[in-house]
Amino acid sequence: MSQTVNDRRPSSLQGATLPKWSPYAIAAGSIALGLGISAAAGLDSKIQWGLMAAVFFVAASYGIAAKVEGKRQAKDRVATSLVWVAFLLAVIPLVSLIWETVKRGVKVLDVYFLTHSMGLVTDTEPGGGIYHAILGTLEQVGIATVISVPIGILTAIYLVEYGRGRLAQAVTFFVDVMTGIPSIVAGLFVLSFWIIILDMGYSGFAGAMALTILMLPVIVRSTEEMLKLVPNELREASLALGVPKWRTITKVVLPTSIGGITTGVMLAIARITGETAPVLLLVWGSTFINTDPFDGPQASLPMYIYQQYANSGGSGAAYDRAWAAALTLIAFVMILNLAARGIARWKAPKTGR
Amino acid sequence: MAKRIDVSGLSAYYSSFRAIEDISMAIEPRSVTAFIGPSGCGKSTFLRTLNRMHEVTPGGRVEGKVMLDDENLYGAGIDPVSVRREVGMVFQRPNPFPTMSVFDNVAAGLRLNGSYKKSELGDIVEKSLKGANLWNEVKDRLNKPGSGLSGGQQQRLCIARAIAVEPKVLLMDEPCSALDPISTLAIEDLIGELKERFTIVIVTHNMQQAARVSDRTAFFNLSAVGQPGKLIEIDDTERIFSNPSVQATEDYISGRFG
Numbered sequence: 001m002s003q004t005v006n007d008r009r010p011s012s013l014q015g016a017t018l019p020k021w022s023p024y025a026i027a028a029g030s031i032a033l034g035l036g037i038s039a040a041a042g043l044d045s046k047i048q049w050g051l052m053a054a055v056f057f058v059a060a061s062y063g064i065a066a067k068v069e070g071k072r073q074a075k076d077r078v079a080t081s082l083v084w085v086a087f088l089l090a091v092i093p094l095v096s097l098i099w100e101t102v103k104r105g106v107k108v109l110d111v112y113f114l115t116h117s118m119g120l121v122t123d124t125e126p127g128g129g130i131y132h133a134i135l136g137t138l139e140q141v142g143i144a145t146v147i148s149v150p151i152g153i154l155t156a157i158y159l160v161e162y163g164r165g166r167l168a169q170a171v172t173f174f175v176d177v178m179t180g181i182p183s184i185v186a187g188l189f190v191l192s193f194w195i196i197i198l199d200m201g202y203s204g205f206a207g208a209m210a211l212t213i214l215m216l217p218v219i220v221r222s223t224e225e226m227l228k229l230v231p232n233e234l235r236e237a238s239l240a241l242g243v244p245k246w247r248t249i250t251k252v253v254l255p256t257s258i259g260g261i262t263t264g265v266m267l268a269i270a271r272i273t274g275e276t277a278p279v280l281l282l283v284w285g286s287t288f289i290n291t292d293p294f295d296g297p298q299a300s301l302p303m304y305i306y307q308q309y310a311n312s313g314g315s316g317a318a319y320d321r322a323w324a325a326a327l328t329l330i331a332f333v334m335i336l337n338l339a340a341r342g343i344a345r346w347k348a349p350k351t352g353r
Numbered sequence: 354m355a356k357r358i359d360v361s362g363l364s365a366y367y368s369s370f371r372a373i374e375d376i377s378m379a380i381e382p383r384s385v386t387a388f389i390g391p392s393g394c395g396k397s398t399f400l401r402t403l404n405r406m407h408e409v410t411p412g413g414r415v416e417g418k419v420m421l422d423d424e425n426l427y428g429a430g431i432d433p434v435s436v437r438r439e440v441g442m443v444f445q446r447p448n449p450f451p452t453m454s455v456f457d458n459v460a461a462g463l464r465l466n467g468s469y470k471k472s473e474l475g476d477i478v479e480k481s482l483k484g485a486n487l488w489n490e491v492k493d494r495l496n497k498p499g500s501g502l503s504g505g506q507q508q509r510l511c512i513a514r515a516i517a518v519e520p521k522v523l524l525m526d527e528p529c530s531a532l533d534p535i536s537t538l539a540i541e542d543l544i545g546e547l548k549e550r551f552t553i554v555i556v557t558h559n560m561q562q563a564a565r566v567s568d569r570t571a572f573f574n575l576s577a578v579g580q581p582g583k584l585i586e587i588d589d590t591e592r593i594f595s596n597p598s599v600q601a602t603e604d605y606i607s608g609r610f611g
Contacts, residue, residue, distance in 0.1 A: 164411065233448040237511070240406055241462035241518055242438030251465050255452040 016068050023081070026064065030056035054085045098330070105327030108320045114328070117299075118287035123308065126317035130325050132289045136298035137332075140204045140283065141273050143293060144211035149265055152219030159220070160227040161249055178217035186213040187278030195282065202284035204293030207300070210278035215268045222264025226257040259344035266340030270333045276302040301329045355382035355552040356422045356439070356521040358403060363417030364581070365398050365407055372398045374581035376417075378571060380522075385544060385553045387563035387590065390573030391605070395582030396556045399573070400524050403554065404440035405433040421521070438466065441520035445527040447507035449499035449514070455482075456495040458510055462518035477517055485513035486543050505536025512543065516551070523547065525555040529562065541566050560606060564594050572602045 034053030043049070061081040066074035108126075116129035155175070159168055190210040194200050230253050238248040254261075279285075284297035285307055305322045312318030358380040365373045373395035380386045388396040401407040402415050405426060419426040426436050449458045459478045463469040469477070478495075482488040487509040491502070499510055508528060515523060525544075529537040544566045547553060557563050563570050571587035586599050597603050 231448070233444060233446060234450060236406065236409065236442075237444065237448045237450070237514075238461070238465065239409055240404065240437055240442035240444075241465065241514065242434055242436075242441075243462065243465040244434050247465050251461075252450055252452075256450070 015070060015073075017073075018065060018068055022064070023061070023077075023084075026060045026081075027053075027057055030054070030060060054089075057081055058085060101323060101327050101330060104320070104323035105325075107324065108317075109324040109327055113321075113324055117289045121287075123312040123318050124315035126320075128287075128321065130301065130304055130321070130328060132286065133299040133301045133304035133325065134328070135289060135291065136204055136283065136286075136293075136300040137273060137302075137329075139291075139293040139298070140208045140211060140279065140300055141269060143205060143208035144215055144272060145265070145269055147208070148212045148215040148219055148268075152216050152265075152268075153223050153261065155216075155220045156223035156227055157249060159224055161245070161253070175217045175220045178213065179221065181213065181217075182277075183210070183214055183275050184277040184281075186210045187281040189213070190278065191281050201295070202282060202297045203295055204283055204290075204298040204300075206282035207279045207298075208293065210282055211272045211275060214275060214278070215272050218268040218271060219265055222267070223257075223261050226260035226264065227253060229260065230256045255347075259347040262343045262347065263340045266336050266343075270336050273333055273336075274302050274329060276306055279303045280306065301325055301332070305329070355550065357382045358522065358552065358554075359418075359420040360403075361418045361420075363399070363402060363415065363419060365395070365402050366412070366414040366416075367410065368412035368414075371581040373402075373573075374583055376584045378584060378587050380552060380554060381569065382552045383548060383550075384568040385548050385555060385566050386587075387567035387570045388554070388556045388573060389558070389560060389563050389570060389605070390582070390585075391575070392558075393578070393582070394573040394575045396573050397526050398582070400526055400554060400556050401442075403522070403524055404442055405436045406442060408433070438518055439520055440522040440524060441515035441518065443508070443511050443515050443523065443525045443528050446531050447504055447511050449502070449507050449510050451498070451500045453499055454496045455491050455499045455502070455510060458499040459513050459517050461514060466518065478513075481513040481517035482510075484516050484547070485509045486539060486546075487513055503536075505532050505539060508532060508536065508540060509543065512540070512547075516547070520551065522552040522554065525553065527556050527558060530558060537562070560594075564590060570594070572597070572599075572605065574601055574605070 030053040031049075033056050034049040034051075037043075037052060038045075038049035058078060058081045061077045062074050065077040069077075113129040114134070115131050117132035118128040121128035155171065159171060162168075163171065187210045190206055190213070194206050194209065195202065200206065234252055234256060235248055238252045239245065243251070279300045280303055283300060283303065285303050286297040286299050290296050290298045305325045308318045308322035308325065360379075361377045363373070363376045364371055376399060388400065390396050398407060401410075403419060403426075405415075407413045407415055415427060417427070421436075421439060425431070426440075450461060453461060456478055457464075459481050460469075460474055463474065463477065479488060482491060487506060490506060491510075494501075499507065502510060508531075512523075512528070529540055532540065541562065544553060544555065548568075555563075555566065567590045569587060570590040570593040572585045572593065573582050574585045575582040585601055586593070586597065588597070592598075593602060594606060597606070
């Protein structure tokens with residue numbers, strides 16, 4: 001079919017093109033076809049007609065474009081439609097997750113919920129709140145961040161700016177290994193070392209140590225990548241001015257990459273904020289407000305969600321609280337991400353005139 | 354303030370590869386010395402040995418002597434950081450610090466070295482920018498980012514940054530190769546002015562440029578790919594371009610090879 005197009009206009013650079021609205025029309029047609037077939041065949045699944053529509057969409061894009069525009073454009077359209085289908089498939093679970101969490105979470109989410117602990121409210125009764133869990137999460141994540149950010153950034157600086165030979169290779173290898181440590185293993189490690197061998201009690205700090213183990217490799221990796229992006233010419237320009245290496249790093253290399261490093265740190269924080277397993281093992285959980293992360297059990301948001309679900313014997317009030325806590329957790333992580341983007345944009349090297 | 358450079362028996366290595374071999378030459382103060390030669394013959398490597406930037410490259414190593422007046426740059430106990438304060442450098446591609454304003458870029462050398470009086474900083478920046486013929490173009494936008502300038506302005510900003518720390522020698526590694534003819538002319542004029550105060554060494558691929566700006570010219574060559582580069586001859590620019598003493602120089606200049 002494509003040959004006919006070529007034959008029709010052998011010397012022209014212009015070819016027939018589909019109108020701009022054609023992808024939408026093809027999409028609408030495919031969805032209609034998918035719905036029609038599933039209705040006719042009596043399929044009650046909500047997923048099957050969508051998948052069928054996706055297949056029809058890709059196939060129809062190719063067929064129609066091949067007929068009208070030629071083979072090369074048809075391939076282009078297939079690639080475009082595949083990207084769109086993949087995008088939609090990725091967005092559907094995300095949107096439905098947020099939708100579900102918001103819908104169920106807002107039921108009990110109010111100022112009272114955010115500013116009160118569970119106290120003596122039993123898990124099956126309505127009432128209570130997550131103040132103690134928010135406090136615990138902030139403290140545990142805060143301590144983990146304070147420990148791992150300096151160590152992680154300094155490690156990355158060593159690897160990029162100084163590291164040569166065996167030691168650097170070993171550090172890189174162990175950072176890679178650490179990236180793959182399951183969170184429960186990090187928790188068990190701290191449990192056996194800190195609580196069983198050293199005989200310390202459950203505390204927010206013990207949880208923070210496990211979170212540090214999880215956070216460190218993420219920070220090292222992302223900072224390393226950001227430092228590698230700093231052009232060597234800038235380092236040389238600074239060195240050629242007679243600036244010592246350490247000042248070159250602190251005054252030229254780090255400011256140039258600070259936006260990216262901040263983003264990496266924020267993403268690492270977002271990652272560990274949702275960790276449940278090590279917190280479950282090491283912080284133990286509590287229904288009371290415990291402001292001291294170094295002494296006694298604390299709560300945390302992910303653990304609160306788990307306990308409301310697991311210990312309540314199916315009570316509706318507990319489920320509502322779990323959803324509200326989940327919404328709070330998602331909002332917290334989202335705010336961190338937005339903050340990271342803001343800082344990255346604010347600190348990015350400026351090019352304007 | 355300009356200083357004389359005397360190089361003797363200098364070889365430079367990248368790990369085990371010898372990039373330049375046994376170079377000896379004298380570079381006169383208050384003059385412009387141009388290095389010409391085909392790509393890969395070690396001009397830039399040699400230039401970078403003159404302020405100990407060569408060893409910044411992993412595996413970079415130097416043998417031989419570079420005397421700056423009466424001090425051997427590769428002698429025992431010499432601090433490369435202090436050497437680089439005496440011998441400044443301008444690179445092929447303009448590389449202003451992207452996080453800094455025009456003012457901060459020029460002040461960077463002084464600020465980062467910590468060797469300045471706050472009250473003098475403004476004057477030094479103005480003097481350096483005037484020295485680089487950039488003052489009139491940027492005096493109203495000193496607080497704008499340095500990377501917002503045009504390529505030619507950025508390169509002059511880099512020159513201003515280099516001369517702000519008052520070096521004795523200024524090394525330029527193909528400073529005009531990324532610039533248009535008008536910016537090139539501006540920088541060549543500037544080189545003519547700067548040589549009153551500094552010893553200038555410039556690497557260039559543009560033979561006309563070498564002929565226009567330099568007092569003496571050194572021709573480098575390599576016998577084959579993978580062989581170390583060597584200094585073929587150094588002489589007054591006029592003589593190199595009219596009546597060189599080595600046949601290879603004449604062949605290169607007249608475009609018969611390389």
